Amino acid sequence: MDTAELEAKVIAFIASKVENIDTSTITTASKFEELGFDSLDTVQLLFDAEETFGVNFDGDEVKGLRSVGDIIDYISKHPPEDLKK
């Protein structure tokens, strides 16, 4: 999967999770809190991202994940088996 494809998939995933937000405004720079996620919502979001993309966010690194782009970067650096193809 190339970067553009991954980016589109992550943004589509985030768009499916937001409520009362114009999904066309979501970019890689969008921070979770700007999208209406409080801290507990963010934990749930990252859990759902793990399930959706087959990754496991490391306990320490997870604290640094604050934006859509952070998820994309993490998945790019730690690609699950089926994304390496």
Add this chain to the structure above:
Amino acid sequence: MHIVVTGMGIVAPIGTGIDQFWNAAVNGVNGITRIQGFDASSLHSRIAGQITDFNPADFLSPKQIEQTDRFTHLAISAAQQALADAGDLENYSPRRLGVSLGSGMGGFGTFESSVTRKFQNKSMPPFTVPRIMANSAAAWIATKFGWKGANLTCSTACSSAGNAIGMALDLLRTGKADAVIAGGAEACVLPLTMSGFEALHALSTGFNDDPAHASRPFAQGRDGFVMGEGAAILVLEKEEQALQRGAHIYARLAGYGCACDAAHLVAPDIDGQVAAMQAAIEDAGMTPDQVDYINAHATSTPLGDVIETKAIKQLFGERAQEIPISATKSMIGHTIGASAAIGSIATIMTLHTGTIHPTINLAEADPECDLNYTPNQAIRKNTRVGVCNAFAFGGNNASLVFTTR
């Protein structure tokens, strides 16, 4: 001071909404089918009373669904119906609006799925605990509808909703609330709960190929209860205030009694059951000779139905033969912590409509069960005082008395 029922909502295997449920109950519709939600092939009891035509997305956002267990979905749906039925409650201060709910198992489906993940070394869903906790449904009802007063949850196994409705009565009588959403919810048609009850030989195992005849309280050949799921909610308030706001009144909740066997954790006890019924009737300021309908606990276990029959005979004496009794579980199975709330709605509708719903699958009664259980066909009869029974593991017995105004 009288406490009255001004709103009702229900999600049950034979119908969602009071009209659909009551129409099915009066017509003796069977709600027991083969288990559809998971592969039940390893179970000995592969049938249940399930709710199939139900979608939480009709009233919750995707995020809210993610944060809630099925028992909470069922509870919110029933509460939403009951509040719509009750009408305008805007005159009450939110801090005077309470919730009192029962659930035996809480979010057990979430418990099962999260435990499975844990043992597979997968990450834990962050809402695991708030989904499982037994008070999750009560808390969500309060949050969704802005009811900011007392928020209680009672977990006394199969009598949970009976105790919860009784606790609501206490809140209103003692002036701690002006209106209470009361009832119960359960969603444990699940591999682990079913296996657990199977291990106690509590479930029916002989009717997997004939689910419609499996739940047969008081009948020959009954071999255990059939698991069910559902939720039922009452809106309760003081009669005077209900009349002032022009509310429609279904019935009075006149009495509540509870007693513990303190003898055996799972075996039923005649004296405990008698004590609960007696206490509820006394609490209503009445005597046993005034009771003219009983909604029996009657789960279809070989022992339980005989013990309840004996308890009714002990309390009501010769009059026991005259009192029409019915077993709602014959149609929907045993909804554990919701069952007394569903039985309460059946009792209220009996008083309200002058029709007694049947106990189905009662072609031939057990010789030891020799009362009038309203077999197979509904009867028309005006009744004024109904007792709803709920007897539970833990030796808990709870009875409620509803009356016409």
